[in-house]
Amino acid sequence: MAPVLALVGATGAVGTVMIDIINARESVPWGEIRLIASARSAGKKITVRGEELTVVALSPEAFDGVDIAMFDVPDEISAEWAPIAAERGAVAVDNSGAFRMDDDVPLVVPEVNADKVAERPRGIISNPNCTTLSMMAALGALHHEFGLRELVVASYQAVSGAGKEGVDQLYAELSAVAGKEVGVRAGDVRDAITAAGVSIEDSPFPAPLALNVVPSAGSYKGDGWYSEELKVRNESRKILGIPDLKVSATCVRVPVVTTHSLAVHATFEREVTVEEAHKVFAAQPSLVLQDDPANGVFPTPADVVGEEPTYVGRVRQALDFPNTLDFFVCGDNLRKGAALNTYEIAEKLAPEFS
Amino acid sequence: MAPVLALVGATGAVGTVMIDIINARESVPWGEIRLIASARSAGKKITVRGEELTVVALSPEAFDGVDIAMFDVPDEISAEWAPIAAERGAVAVDNSGAFRMDDDVPLVVPEVNADKVAERPRGIISNPNCTTLSMMAALGALHHEFGLRELVVASYQAVSGAGKEGVDQLYAELSAVAGKEVGVRAGDVRDAITAAGVSIEDSPFPAPLALNVVPSAGSYKGDGWYSEELKVRNESRKILGIPDLKVSATCVRVPVVTTHSLAVHATFEREVTVEEAHKVFAAQPSLVLQDDPANGVFPTPADVVGEEPTYVGRVRQALDFPNTLDFFVCGDNLRKGAALNTYEIAEKLAPEFS
Numbered sequence: 001m002a003p004v005l006a007l008v009g010a011t012g013a014v015g016t017v018m019i020d021i022i023n024a025r026e027s028v029p030w031g032e033i034r035l036i037a038s039a040r041s042a043g044k045k046i047t048v049r050g051e052e053l054t055v056v057a058l059s060p061e062a063f064d065g066v067d068i069a070m071f072d073v074p075d076e077i078s079a080e081w082a083p084i085a086a087e088r089g090a091v092a093v094d095n096s097g098a099f100r101m102d103d104d105v106p107l108v109v110p111e112v113n114a115d116k117v118a119e120r121p122r123g124i125i126s127n128p129n130c131t132t133l134s135m136m137a138a139l140g141a142l143h144h145e146f147g148l149r150e151l152v153v154a155s156y157q158a159v160s161g162a163g164k165e166g167v168d169q170l171y172a173e174l175s176a177v178a179g180k181e182v183g184v185r186a187g188d189v190r191d192a193i194t195a196a197g198v199s200i201e202d203s204p205f206p207a208p209l210a211l212n213v214v215p216s217a218g219s220y221k222g223d224g225w226y227s228e229e230l231k232v233r234n235e236s237r238k239i240l241g242i243p244d245l246k247v248s249a250t251c252v253r254v255p256v257v258t259t260h261s262l263a264v265h266a267t268f269e270r271e272v273t274v275e276e277a278h279k280v281f282a283a284q285p286s287l288v289l290q291d292d293p294a295n296g297v298f299p300t301p302a303d304v305v306g307e308e309p310t311y312v313g314r315v316r317q318a319l320d321f322p323n324t325l326d327f328f329v330c331g332d333n334l335r336k337g338a339a340l341n342t343y344e345i346a347e348k349l350a351p352e353f354s
Numbered sequence: 355m356a357p358v359l360a361l362v363g364a365t366g367a368v369g370t371v372m373i374d375i376i377n378a379r380e381s382v383p384w385g386e387i388r389l390i391a392s393a394r395s396a397g398k399k400i401t402v403r404g405e406e407l408t409v410v411a412l413s414p415e416a417f418d419g420v421d422i423a424m425f426d427v428p429d430e431i432s433a434e435w436a437p438i439a440a441e442r443g444a445v446a447v448d449n450s451g452a453f454r455m456d457d458d459v460p461l462v463v464p465e466v467n468a469d470k471v472a473e474r475p476r477g478i479i480s481n482p483n484c485t486t487l488s489m490m491a492a493l494g495a496l497h498h499e500f501g502l503r504e505l506v507v508a509s510y511q512a513v514s515g516a517g518k519e520g521v522d523q524l525y526a527e528l529s530a531v532a533g534k535e536v537g538v539r540a541g542d543v544r545d546a547i548t549a550a551g552v553s554i555e556d557s558p559f560p561a562p563l564a565l566n567v568v569p570s571a572g573s574y575k576g577d578g579w580y581s582e583e584l585k586v587r588n589e590s591r592k593i594l595g596i597p598d599l600k601v602s603a604t605c606v607r608v609p610v611v612t613t614h615s616l617a618v619h620a621t622f623e624r625e626v627t628v629e630e631a632h633k634v635f636a637a638q639p640s641l642v643l644q645d646d647p648a649n650g651v652f653p654t655p656a657d658v659v660g661e662e663p664t665y666v667g668r669v670r671q672a673l674d675f676p677n678t679l680d681f682f683v684c685g686d687n688l689r690k691g692a693a694l695n696t697y698e699i700a701e702k703l704a705p706e707f708s
Contacts, residue, residue, distance in 0.1 A: 150675075154508030154617040156567045156606065171535070174565075178532030181525070183611025189656040211528075212656035213510045213608055213615055215668050215682040220648045224628060224670025224680075233673065246674035250617035250682065252510065254567055255609050257537025261567055263508040263604035265619075274578060294574045302543040302566035314569050316578025319587065320600035321504075326578075328569045328604065 002031030003353035004065055005346060006090065008081065009072035010035035010055055011044060013164050014095060018072060018339040019048055021308075029350040036062050036069075063088040067353040068346045071095060072339065086123030093345045095127040095338055100235060102126070107238045109133065110344045111286050112140030117348050125345055130337030131155055131217070131228055131251060132235040134260045135329050137310050137336070141284045142277065142325070143240050147269030149323075150246040153232060156254045156261040157217055158301065161333050162204040167257055172198045173210035174255070183211040209255045217251035226251060259301035260333045267324040277315050277325055286336070291315050299330040308335055356385030357707035358419055359700060360444065362435065363426035364389035364409055365398060367518050368449060372426060372693040373402055375662075383704040390416050390423075417442035421707040422700045425449055426693065440477030447699045449481040449692055454589060456480070461592045463487065464698045465640050466494030471702050479699055484691030485509055485571070485582055485605060486589040488614045489683050491664050491690070495638045496631065496679070497594050501623030503677075504600040507586060510608045510615040511571055512655065515687050516558040521611055526552045527564035528609070537565040563609045571605035580605060613655035614687045621678040631669050631679055640690070645669050653684040661686060662694055 009015040015037070022028060033048055035055045042057035056062050058081060063069060069090040071078045078096035085092045099105040099122075106116035107126045117125055128136065134155075139148060159166035176196030182188040189211050193200055200208055207214045218227030233247035254261075281289045290299045291313040299311035310331040318324035331337055363369040369391070376382060387402050389409045396411035410416050412435060417423060423444040425432045432450035439446045453459040453476075460470035461480045471479055482490065488509075493502060513520035530550030536542040543565050547554055554562055561568045572581030587601035608615075635643045644653045645667040653665035664685040672678035685691055 152506045152619045152675075154604070156510070156608070171533075174528060175532045178529045179525075183656060183659060185660040186657050188659075206650035207654045208656055211610055212654050213610060214654050215615070215617070215652050216647070216650065220650075222648075224645075224647055224668060225673075226647065244674075248619050248672040248675055248678070248680050250508070250619075250668070250680055252615075252617065252682075254510070256565055256567060261569070261606075263569070263606065265506045265602050265604075291578075293570070293578055293580065294576075296560035296570065296574075298569050300561045300566050300568050302537060302562055303540050305537060305542075306539040314578060314604065318602040319579075321602055324602070326602050326604055328606075 002029060003067040003350050004032045004034065005030040006034040006036055006063065006066040006069040007072070008036045008058065008069055010046065011037045011041040012072055013160065014072035014334055014338045017334045018070065018343060019046060021335070021339055021343050022048060029347065029354060034062070034066060060084050060088060063090050066090040068093060068349050070342050070346055072342065082124050083122070091120065091349055092124045093127065093342050094124055095342045097129065099124050100126040100128065101238070107235060108345050109136045109140060109239050109341060110348055111137045111284060112239055113241065114348050117345060127338070127342045127345065128235045128239060129228070129231040130161055130333040131157060131260055132232050133337045133341055134310060134331035134333065135262050135264055136239055137284060137286045138281065138312050138329050139266065140240060141280045141287070142266065142268065142272070145280050146272045148240060148242060148245060148266060149269060150267035151236065152265040153249040154263045155249065155251045156256065157251060158256040158258045158260055158333055159209060159253065160258040161217070161260065165204045169203045169205065170209050170255055170257065173208055177210045205253060209253060212255065214253040215250065217253055256301045257305070258332060258334055259305040259330055260337060261301050261328065261330045263328055265318065265324060265326050267321060269323065271323050272325055274315050274317060281312050286310060287312055289313070298328060301330050304330040305332055307332060308340055310336055356383060357421040357704050358386045358388065359384040360388040360390055360417065360420040360423040362390045362412065362423055364400065365391045365395040366426055367514065368426035368688055368692045371688045372424065372697060373400060375689070375693055375697050376402060383701065383708060388416070388420060414438050414442060417444050420444040422447060422703050424696050424700055426696065436478050437476070445474065445703055446478045447481065447696050448478055449696045451483065453478050454480040454482065455592070461589060462699050463490045463494060463593050463695060464702055465491045465638060466593055467595065468702050471699060481692070481696045481699065482589045482593060483582070483585040484515055484687040485511060485614055486586050487691045487695055488664060488685035488687065489616050489618055490593055491638060491640045492635065492666050492683055493620065494594060495634045495641070496620065496622065496626070499634050500626045502594060502596060502599060502620060503623060504621035505590065506619040507603040508617045509603065509605045510610065511605060512610040512612045512614055512687055513563060513607065514612040515571070515614065519558045523557045523559065524563050524609055524611065527562055531564045559607060563607060566609065568607040569604065571607055610655045611659070612686060612688055613659040613684050614691060615655050615682065615684045617682055619672065619678060619680050621675060623677065625677050626679055628669050628671060635666050640664060641666055643667070652682060655684050658684040659686055662689055664690055
């Protein structure tokens with residue numbers, strides 16, 4: 001029998017992208033697809049593969065008969081409900097941060113460590129943070145060939161990483177500053193936003209994003225670090241299986257709607273030429289190489305959003321650092337960075353239940 | 355007698371900021387101030403220190419009697435005219451890229467290497483590129499105490515680095531996308547900009563900047579590198595006097611009007627604590643330390659634009675790299691990054707002519 005797939009958080013931002021992804025697939029391995037959301041959204045109708053499905057409320061019984069349950073919900077909901085789904089016999093594939101660093105929960109990027117889906121003593125598999133994910137396909141492929149040792153990363157993160165609220169805030173701020181000559185005196189962007197009746201205090205971001213960049217993502221964790229920066233370090237180590245990988249990340253929010261970009265400075269066990277890196281990237285189906293800087297060809301987030309692959313460009317050998325490449329990646333944080341990778345994990349699991 | 359100061363390019367973007375800077379000073383050491391621009395702008399009246407001055411056309415005679423001539427003009431104009439000014443007896447302080455790597459031209463950031471103004475066999479002193487300058491006061495102060503060895507930098511560069519044309523392009527693109535739900539599908543930002551009649555082909559940037567970031571600054575120089583990235587490397591080495599400084603830079607344009615930001619990963623000869631770094635930054639009058647991440651306090655470009663100091667925050671010890679600090683700086687690329695540093699060099703020279 002074809003496996004039963006559940007989607008928890010079906011009406012949220014990532015859940016919506018997940019349904020797009022399923023609908024865009026030519027064929028899927030699933031029998032029943034069950035849409036689960038909060039009681040508030042229960043009863044809502046959503047079309048999946050041409051069939052109108054009714055959203056059911058989250059409850060222990062909602063997982064009965066489910067083989068694989070994908071969770072696209074906040075950390076605290078996953079923390080409570082993924083174990084319940086597992087108890088009822090489903091494999092929970094969780095996109096929240098609740099279990100990522102749990103030693104008994106594998107953290108999976110199918111291109112990098114698909115074999116780990118089998119090692120799931122808690123019946124839970126985690127999907128990495130979107131920022132880490134944006135570079136994992138590229139780094140995993142390089143690591144496999146050349147042995148990654150060190151990573152210095154700066155991010156250019158989209159506002160949809162903070163959910164629909166983040167997107168609404170950016171749109172409102174942009175409307176408030178458009179047509180005005182602001183960004184030329186300290187605080188004039190804040191003034192224009194406030195004058196238009198848009199609140200900066202209630203924003204999901206600690207500073208304006210219109211005509212600005214904000215060096216802060218996630219919550220403060222002490223010693224100068226924000227949570228997103230520590231996730232990049234700890235999750236990269238776990239996914240790549242390099243417990244002593246050296247990582248420094250600076251995470252910066254930018255006024256981009258969707259698609260995270262990262263400037264990556266990666267050091268390997270041996271010299272890697274640009275040609276070798278190109279060859280490795282070209283062999284990885286989930287990567288698109290856009291690298292012809294002489295002709296202004298490189299990825300930018302506004303040209304990558306909505307795409308499934310991660311785009312890579314600006315590949316060059318560091319001039320002064322041995323065995324080191326600098327490059328730039330763009331990945332849709334709602335797709336590969338969230339829904340798509342979760343779905344790909346579910347796809348890897350499907351044969352077990354067929 | 356008080357020295358005679360000339361400003362070449364008085365009507366340009368940086369020249370205009372220069373006049374703001376002079377007018378904001380409580381006292382200046384100058385006798386006559388002479389405004390020089392292209393023949394097209396000659397005759398224009400500009401108020402400097404309450405006095406209405408008439409712009410004169412660029413000519414060899416325009417430099418007669420001038421002690422210090424500040425150049426805020428394109429590379430090719432500086433290349434031709436700075437030597438002519440020097441020949442006529444003026445010290446040319448040049449903000450273009452024409453002479454920065456000339457061994458006979460010092461490259462000066464007064465906080466770092468003010469003594470170099472005396473070594474000017476060609477009668478020319480260069481002002482660094484704005485991206486390099488944004489981090490030089492901070493790095494110079496740290497290097498003096500701890501010995502800088504390595505630098506990995508990612509930039510978040512404002513559009514005014516590409517002149518008024520760059521600012522106009524961003525404003526036009528923002529007006530074109532404001533109020534629209536774009537940035538959600540590949541190319542929809544391009545489509546909205548084009549539909550509004552704004553040209554992307556004629557833009558000074560190789561891709562849209564509204565709701566986007568663009569990993570390209572300057573011209574292509576081969577081996578994957580753009581000119582701005584090589585300037586950061588070569589100029590940092592020259593200013594700091596560390597010929598073998600290891601540098602890797604990724605320069606990325608962001609939709610910010612003015613003020614460059616940089617994520618800096620800097621390795622020193624010995625361990626540097628955050629407290630030591632804070633103490634060094636606090637002792638440097640041209641730096642403002644804004645570093646209380648637990649309370650969301652860090653610099654952002656929209657809050658720093660128009661300010662003379664460079665703002666520093668997010669200072670932390672790299673977790674896995676010995677002797678390494680990560681931090682974030684914001685500096686107004688038209689002020690400290692251009693006009694202000696040029697003016698400060700002129701101020702250092704003033705006593706010679708008084």
